Amino acid sequence: MQSEVGPLHTVLLHRPGNELKRLTPRNNDQLLFDAIPWVDRAQEEHDAFAETLRGRGVEVLLLHELLAEALADPRARASAVHSGVDELKVGGDLADTLRSHLSSADAETLAEMLIAGMTFEELPAAEGSSLVRRMHHPHDFAIAPLPNLLFTRDSSAWVGDRVAIAALAMPARRRESALTDLVYAYHPRFSHCSRAYGAHSAPVEGGDVLLLSPGVVAIGVGERTTPAGAESFARSVFADDLAHTVLAVPITQQRASMHLDTVCTMVDRDAVVMYPAIQDSLTAYAMRPDDGGIRVTGPSPFLEAAAEAMDIDHLRVIDTGLDPVTAEREQWEDGNNTLAVAPGVVVAYERNAETNARLEEAGIEVLRISGSELGSGRGGPRCMSCPIIREVL
Template sequence: MASTGAPGPSKTETGSSTRLGVDSEVGTLETVLLHRPGPELKRLTPRNSDKLLFDAIPWVSRAQEEHDAFAETLRGRGVEVLYLTELLVETLADAEARERAIDGVTNTLHLGDTLATYLRDSLHDRTPEELALFLTAGVRNDEVRGGHGLVTSLLAEDDFLIDPLPNLLFTRDSSVWIGDRVAITSLALPARRRETQLTELIYTRHPRFAGTSTIHGWQHETVEGGDVLLMSPGVVAVGVGERTTPAGAERFARHLFAEGLAHTVLAVPITQERATMHLDTVCTMVDVDKIVMYPNLADSLQAYAVTRAEPGEGGDPDELLVAPAEPFLVAAAKAMQIDTLHQIDTGLDPVTAEREQWDDGNNTLALAPRVAVAYERNDQTNARLEAAGIEVVRIAGSELGSGRGGPRCMSCPVSRTPLPTM
């Protein structure tokens, strides 16, 4: 097989002894997992971009520059930055991890026996760096050297035998830290399903995460990380819409309750549209009691508060108690035990709000209470955040946003300072 390029230049800080765990969206960010755009983005074409979930073909070198500036901004605020690809390379040095990765990418029905055998043998001969590259950037039919059979003969030269994973950029979706556990999510669309197999491999086989317990898993009902908001310690909101199913939300709630990671799960139905694919495209936390929110949906957004029956009161601990729907802000404030969850609107008028919501105006990444990273282009939303007392750390994102994701989508917090107990 031919090479598809070289990974980015950064080095992961694997020697750190930083405590792992996250109990909120706004505790001071200590460690974060990113993915620097790489060769997988160069696989996007006008013919496959829809299938691979990109609205435009990004200018890759500019996207890398913007992402490097994003990472440097985080480091400048004292955040340790880990890179997914570098962790994957280090993980693939482990023989068992290599076997699992190769099996995961070749045990598919579309390859056929001849081609699957050839790919398995070829991948076994690769270095960890080369194997990671093929797993993330994919393999085209015309890159196969040998192993020709009926399948390769019938496929077009530019068909992918192993699909690229350009959405690795959005590390929030494939894993979520809740307390000291990491949830391996289950992604809804075929273009993204392999991502969580790679994150699971990292969290279960990389020395940095030795002893870490995982919950949920890519084999379960679909739940995506962009739909999971840690409103406060013990309160988790889960958006239910295009990517997370009702069954996924129920399964996820059961996992959280069984592990003692939450006392209330807020199930939040959202419109099944591209513009609102995840809950974090509608709202994100910027302080312990402040949320930036798309106003065109704010009045209609509802939540079902889900709790577990208490065994000591004669209840069945497996029974989920579902309260009647309430306005999201009301239900969230009750669960968080605060008087009001203050809403900061995206934009100043309906048209501006719609434009800036589409450009990820409320997809912010909190660095600490009242400090949030946001795309610089969303002027009106950023001005409203600042008027509400939020420090806005602006970053460029003209190319990074082509896959419909902002600073929160592009980051998976691995460690945050715990919030003080109320």
């Protein structure tokens, strides 16, 4: 993986399942969804997304399947059981019961319980008299569901032939990395892959990591990725000789721009689609390896810093020319969150009609998918995909 636009060969998706059925008006904010999705329709939309990718020759891997397969390994099971039980939340006695319940499940059921979570009323009957169980509402979660697993982009990111497991910033998402980690550690398919940046280190989320060109990585620093996260990520990719420049790009710390890929994604070798409101103000600090350390320059305008690092005259921004209100609406609905399957060919939500029309006018082929339900989690095609292999440009 050296770019955002090289012909996409293999991608990791997660078909949403029962974890979405856990969302209610009482918990959706905490679980980072803006609405209550209609689950059957969300699945249809996701199936169509996967089909669109397969139609372009992309191999689609599904996280739930990989997880169940990885759990055939007893070491994976042990680590899964460990990661699924929060002793501080359920107390020592219930934690033991929960662990033995999880351990006795077959791989598929265990994967399902880890993803969809478990309420107190679903716990094994033997625990009926525990104080923790009696004082919790039956619908409280003994194991919290992971509805944001849909956004496979965030919990891991590939740079070159190495995978970085993210330490996710929001409490509702922390457990996702444990599952991704386990898949890469124990699924036979990944037995030869090496790690770039260990889990449980400073926070970096995949949605903030953009591979601008071979050797040049941009990292958004905002609500999710911290300056320390960007710096350690840079140190790691420099040490592994995977990049010569890492650009740390400050983005506003708010939900509308939680990741860099919510405001900017690459649509061609030298072109991005970008939220117009930030185009002139986006800046970057450039980090380069220097005598065993890191030299930091800037901040300078992002587009200039990027072009310089990429060694091109300029990084084209598709001129969407949208009026500010339309631009804001379409940015919120992930209009700038496109997934390239090849240079100049991107998957985008159909609802962002104006942005898509401008992309086409600029010569970009747009493969439209519907996302009325998927989008309620605030993520588009790029957020919902973790590219594993792209052809070198």
